[in-house]
Amino acid sequence: MRHPVDNSVPLTTLRLTLALCAVLLVSGCATFAPNPPQDQSNICEIFREQPSWYDYARDSQEKWGTPIATQMSFIQQESSFRSHVRPDRKRYLGFIPGPRPSSARGYAQAQDPVWGEYREQAGSTFARRTHMKHATDFIGWYNTRTRAQTGISLNNPEHLYYAYHEGAGGYQRGTYRNKPHVLRAGSQVSARANRYQAQLNSCEAEFQCRRFYQVWPFCRS
Numbered sequence: 001m002r003h004p005v006d007n008s009v010p011l012t013t014l015r016l017t018l019a020l021c022a023v024l025l026v027s028g029c030a031t032f033a034p035n036p037p038q039d040q041s042n043i044c045e046i047f048r049e050q051p052s053w054y055d056y057a058r059d060s061q062e063k064w065g066t067p068i069a070t071q072m073s074f075i076q077q078e079s080s081f082r083s084h085v086r087p088d089r090k091r092y093l094g095f096i097p098g099p100r101p102s103s104a105r106g107y108a109q110a111q112d113p114v115w116g117e118y119r120e121q122a123g124s125t126f127a128r129r130t131h132m133k134h135a136t137d138f139i140g141w142y143n144t145r146t147r148a149q150t151g152i153s154l155n156n157p158e159h160l161y162y163a164y165h166e167g168a169g170g171y172q173r174g175t176y177r178n179k180p181h182v183l184r185a186g187s188q189v190s191a192r193a194n195r196y197q198a199q200l201n202s203c204e205a206e207f208q209c210r211r212f213y214q215v216w217p218f219c220r221s
Contacts, residue, residue: 033130036081043072043196044203046081054207056133064140065147069196070157071139073189074164075132078109083130085109107135114142139164146171158190 039045047054057068079085086105103112106129110118115138119127122141127134143160146152149168152159163171165182176182 033083040076040081041195043069043199046072047203047207050132051207053132053136054204056136058207059133060136060140063137064144065154066140066143066160067155067193067197069200070143070154070160070189070193071136073157073193073196074139074161075107075135076192077161077185077189079107081107083107083132106130107132108138110135110138110142118142157193158186161186161189 034050037046037049053072054068057071060066060071061068075081083106104110108129110129115127115129118138118141119125123134123137127138129135129138142164143154146160146163146168147154150163150171152163152171154160159171162176162182165185166175170176176186
């Protein structure tokens with residue numbers, strides 16, 4: 001009598017295969033998160049490393065009005081262009097990990113509640129804080145809302161940042177005035193945005209007309 005052929009996969013082999021697939025999946029996902037730019041003091045060098053970031057910031061500027069230089073200055077201040085950064089956990093007794101101080105995450109360090117509002121009002125269900133396209137769009141959306149609530153000009157990066165950090169209500173109450181670290185950060189954002197803008201003025205043309213189908217003088221300008 002002929003015995004049936006056993007085509008089943010041993011459980012150990014199956015587990016090893018699944019584990020390998022998981023490792024490959026994580027490694028593959030990691031490749032989609034670019035390394036932070038080497039020279040973060042120069043917006044031209046940032047966009048030369050990541051030219052798609054220019055497209056994302058330009059789209060956000062056209063949609064919401066916040067200048068490209070301001071958007072990128074916010075992101076440098078918040079995350080140093082690290083896609084998956086989160087606030088450090090509190091430590092008990094010096095080594096026991098505790099909760100994180102906030103739910104901030106990603107390039108723009110958006111917190112869960114306001115990110116949920118953004119996805120409902122302007123983004124999409126698939127918007128991710130770890131993707132530069134969505135981070136720049138979020139900053140544009142947030143600053144437009146700030147202008148409507150407080151009257152801050154979109155060309156005032158310092159006070160836009162105060163409201164970004166404290167929320168519109170906190171800004172109107174002046175909570176930032178009693179926080180030296182917030183005042184310092186706002187000043188840094190403003191100085192960096194001005195420097196980024198001056199740099200961008202000298203190099204923006206190369207990002208506007210870099211694709212094979214873009215022919216001067218019909219490039220974006």
